[in-house]
Amino acid sequence: MGxxxxxxxxxxxxxxxxxxxxxxxxxxxxxDCQKHTGSAFATALFFLKDQVNISGDLKSFEKETDAGNSxxxxxxxxxxxxxxxxxxxxxxxxxxxxxxLNDPTKVSPxxxxxxxxxxxxxxxxxxxxxYEKDPEF
Ligand SMILES: [Zn+2]
Ligand SMILES: [Zn+2]
Numbered sequence: 001m002g003x004x005x006x007x008x009x010x011x012x013x014x015x016x017x018x019x020x021x022x023x024x025x026x027x028x029x030x031x032d033c034q035k036h037t038g039s040a041f042a043t044a045l046f047f048l049k050d051q052v053n054i055s056g057d058l059k060s061f062e063k064e065t066d067a068g069n070s071x072x073x074x075x076x077x078x079x080x081x082x083x084x085x086x087x088x089x090x091x092x093x094x095x096x097x098x099x100x101l102n103d104p105t106k107v108s109p110x111x112x113x114x115x116x117x118x119x120x121x122x123x124x125x126x127x128x129x130x131y132e133k134d135p136e137f
């Protein structure tokens with residue numbers, strides 16, 4: 001229970017659970033992850049495939065990566081949340097994005113990749129003016 005990694009999409013149609021810890025938690029700055037997440041980077045939890053159970057109707061999109069692998073990314077067909085990635089470069093693993101965990105504070109990244117693509121402002125994000133709720137301007 002307490003040691004499982006559970007998550008779901010924004011609308012709840014897709015649910016997943018893993019009974020084991022991720023083997024790695026990697027921040028990825030590649031352009032595809034920026035496009036896929038619509039954000040500055042993806043936070044990818046690598047689990048062994050047979051240790052993750054996913055339920056719900058996933059849509060998928062396949063594309064070759066800059067490293068030359070074939071990457072299948074899945075997302076909820078209802079709300080569009082990004083759920084998993086399968087890469088031919090990591091045939092034993094499935095990637096889940098940290099933001100979809102029911103408790104995203106459970107993990108901390110241990111490395112980052114495609115670092116030349118890092119958006120310059122992310123290194124100083126803690127210096128930005130902060131609002132506790134919606135921004136005002
Ligand atoms: Zn959904
Ligand atoms: Zn990436």
